[in-house]
Amino acid sequence: MDCVTILAQAVETASPEAVEEAVVPMESLWTYITSLNLVEAITFISFGVVCLFYGWRVFKILVVISFGLLGLFLGISITDKIIGLNNQLAGGLVGMGLLAIISIPLMRWAVSALGAVAGGILSSSIWYASGLTERYIWAGALIGIVAGGMISFIVFKVAVILFSSLSGSSLIVVGVLALLYLYPQTSTRLEEIIFTKKWFLPTLLMAPTLIGIVLQNKFVKDSKDWDM
Numbered sequence: 499m500d501c502v503t504i505l506a507q508a509v510e511t512a513s514p515e516a517v518e519e520a521v522v523p524m525e526s527l528w529t530y531i532t533s534l535n536l537v538e539a540i541t542f543i544s545f546g547v548v549c550l551f552y553g554w555r556v557f558k559i560l561v562v563i564s565f566g567l568l569g570l571f572l573g574i575s576i577t578d579k580i581i582g583l584n585n586q587l588a589g590g591l592v593g594m595g596l597l598a599i600i601s602i603p604l605m606r607w608a609v610s611a612l613g614a615v616a617g618g619i620l621s622s623s624i625w626y627a628s629g630l631t632e633r634y635i636w637a638g639a640l641i642g643i644v645a646g647g648m649i650s651f652i653v654f655k656v657a658v659i660l661f662s663s664l665s666g667s668s669l670i671v672v673g674v675l676a677l678l679y680l681y682p683q684t685s686t687r688l689e690e691i692i693f694t695k696k697w698f699l700p701t702l703l704m705a706p707t708l709i710g711i712v713l714q715n716k717f718v719k720d721s722k723d724w725d726m
Contacts, residue, residue, distance in 0.1 A: 521632040521633055521635055522626055522632055522635065524692070524693065528689070528692060528693075531672055531675050531676050531679065532676065532679050534672070534673075534676035535680075536677070536680060538673075538676070539672075539673045539674075539676035539677045539680070540673065540677075541673070542669045542670070542672050542673030542676070543669070543670050543673035543674065543677075545666075545669050546665075546666045546667065546668070546669030546670035546671075546672075546673060547666065547670065548666070549662050549663075549665045549666030549669060549710075550662075550663055550666025550667060550670065550706060550709070550710040550713075551666070551710065551713055551714065551717075552714075552717075553658065553659070553661075553662020553663060553665065553666060553710070553714060554655075554658055554659060554662065554714050554717060554718050554721075556662075557609065557658045557661075557662055558605060560661075560662055560665060561601055561605060561608045561609055561612065562598050562601055562602065563598075564601075564608075564612060564661075564665075565597040565598055565600070565601035565608060566594045566595075566597060566598035566601075567594070568597055569590075569593035569594040569595070569596055569597030569598060570590045570591070570593055570594040571590075571593075572593045572597070573589040573590040573591065573592050573593020573594060573596075574586045574587075574589055574590040574593070576589060576593070577589025577590070606654060609650070609654065609657045609658055609661070610647065610650040610651045610654070610657050611647075611650075612650075612657065612661040613646050613647065613649070613650030613656065613657030613658075613660045613661050614643045614644075614646045614647030614650055615643065615646070615661070616646055616660045616661040616664040616665075617642035617643055617644075617645050617646015617647065617649070617650075617660065618639040618640070618642040618643035618646065619639070619642070619664060620642055620646075620664065620704065620707070621638050621639055621641050621642025621643075621645070621646075622635050622636075622638045622639035622642065623699075623700035623703055623704060624638065624700065624704075625637075625638030625639070626696055626700055627696055627697040627699075627700035627701065628697075629696055629697075646660065655715075655718060658714075659710075659711055659714045659715060659718070660711065662710070662714070663706075663707045663708075663709075663710030663711045663714060664703075664707050664710075666706070666707075666710055667703055667704075667705075667706035667707040667710060668703065670706055671699075671702045671703055671706070674702075675688065675692075675702075
């Protein structure tokens, strides 16, 4: 079954009354957001602004951090589930160090991979916002991964701008939502919107991303010393 067929089936079955299996872990995501305190929320916003507007300047650091975090997760998972050792911290640190080091000589490939992942996140966000069946959201993500990957491997600048803009937007959105949740006047209404309006969170994510893409593209064109 190809992606076009899945898209057609999803459109046919998507309706407000349809009962479907929830795939997007909104509960876990919301729990994490609401666990942040004031300092952490402000820190998220600050780093997010830097990534959103100046990600093209610090993209190498962002790549190393991203792959380090991926290695940390994989190291913990492999140590716990496959090898069966109890020392998950050691496994996580080893995985973090390996992937972080590997990403340095393979920087262009790492950036292109992150650009593909960013494309998948954006396309799956559009799928979720459109109210399509969540069980097929992987099809929407696959389309974005393929498109983002092809563009990223062809034009390196696009990959840098895409993944850094999305990273900055994600940090800003998480920080802003955490700040709003700290105030009783907005917390209840905010939680209601998050879980009842599927378009709300993807829109919050994509709006700053588009702004970052436009501005970073302008900054890169005006900068003659940027090494691609």
